[in-house]
Amino acid sequence: MRRKIGVVVLAMLIAVAFAATMAVAADPPGEMTIDKVASKKVGVPFTHEKHSGSIDCFKCHHASKTKEEIKSCFECHGKDANAPDPTSSKTDNPFHTMCKGCHKEQGQGPTKCADCHKE
Ligand code: HEC
Ligand code: HEC
Ligand code: HEC
Ligand code: HEC
16 A cells, blocks of 8 residues: 555656646746856847747747747757857857848848847
């Protein structure tokens, strides 16, 4: 009997832990500042909610197929050797490629350094 309860409790703990990760992944941020590399250049305010209202999630979260799978860019970029490193000038900065790239392409949104890196 005691063992059975142990198994049930364990199953519940796993379910709770799983639900917690799901809740985080399903909740997209509103306003945020991208500042993991702020020691090299001041962090960049990003209106996530406004962008994600009109742009497909997976255009930016290119490595995820479902909303639940979405994780931080820095989980790969800067860790996985195949992903361009946002902290090293040896590769093109993936944020510049993506953020500036789209702004240039659409003729909308900031493309000048100081308009993103606001001192
Ligand atoms: C469209 C927005 C945008 C523009 C325009 C932009 N950046 Fe960035 N930049 C970012 C973002 C986002 C990061 C990542 C910030 C972080 O994680 O701290 C970044 C990171 C950096 C970094 C730190 C990482 C690295 O590559 O060494 C430097 C330095 C940098 N930018 C310089 C510049 C310069 C110089 C310009 C102008 C020629 C510029 N940026 C224009 C968005 C932009
Ligand atoms: C224009 C690009 C863009 C679009 C569109 C976009 N996102 Fe994001 N999202 C980002 C960036 C950049 C971050 C910050 C990533 C980081 O800090 O590593 C982020 C962060 C997140 C995070 C937090 C990830 C973490 O664990 O830190 C979640 C969740 C998320 N987005 C979900 C969504 C969902 C859901 C959609 C579609 C409704 C969406 N995003 C659309 C660029 C975008
Ligand atoms: C699960 C790992 C993973 C996550 C999360 C991830 N990336 Fe990537 N990314 C990669 C890998 C690996 C590559 C190189 C291969 C390729 O192009 O798919 C790449 C390529 C890119 C490129 C193309 C670079 C170039 O020079 O052609 C951009 C831009 C980019 N990522 C931006 C982002 C941004 C911004 C986020 C977060 C919103 C993000 N990535 C999240 C793994 C990831
Ligand atoms: C696929 C296209 C696309 C991508 C990717 C994108 N943007 Fe934008 N962004 C836009 C458009 C379109 C506007 C103009 C919308 C407006 O002002 O109403 C804009 C406006 C902005 C503005 C000024 C208006 C505001 O909402 O604050 C900032 C700052 C900005 N983007 C930052 C970023 C950063 C940082 C990234 C990368 C993490 C990024 N953008 C990625 C399309 C994009």
